[in-house]
Amino acid sequence: MTGQTRRFVKKLDLPAYEIEPANPFFEIKEPFVLAVPTYDQEIMDVVYDFLDHEQNASLLKGIIGSGNRNFAELFVYAAKQLAKDYQAPLLHAIEFSGTVEDVDTIKKVVNELES
Template sequence: MKVVYFSLTGQTRKFVNKLEMDSLELTPTDPFIPVNEPYIIITPTYDREMTEILNDFIETEHNQSFLKGVAGGGNLNFAQLFVFTAKDLAEEYNVPLIHCFEFQGNEEDVLKIKKVVDDLGYN
């Protein structure tokens, strides 16, 4: 399964690199990349304005039909705003919120994501 992600500070990129899975990093210059395979999105937590490129990507061609879940990274100090970007995307596109992790995650977070992907049957 492909991992599609967006990283402003590098924290999300570091986490995705730990997964050692096929990945695609979105950039603000061209988020309109069609995919024709199942994928999950891993997103940091930022204002909608900053993460709108994720919506642009999901809504490109048939990408929404291949979206299988969303995971989010953030800072637990933000309390109820922790990973709100991932929560909002999961709700908006009616897919599961598969995992939440802090900052660049740890080995347990990596194992949880890999297990979820295996459980989805796409790895």
């Protein structure tokens, strides 16, 4: 909605796919990390549709959550819930569109997952 997560993913300069709300039924063919903003469960239905499509959930290696720390316990709520529901690690939590340190951390984590 605000584009913060999209801006962060672009900073990573890694191959990326944006889940399309109009058609979340896209099949991923290789292991991936999911980056999600903080939204309530109802709005996350499209992410669940994507993960439940074909073998997508089995290729999920971890989740990055983004949000605003002003949300207190709801900060990266969607990422925490998805991590629990799909038993995937919450790899990192970023605020807004992340910092240079967040980018470095995620790149390091992705490199470790690839090896």
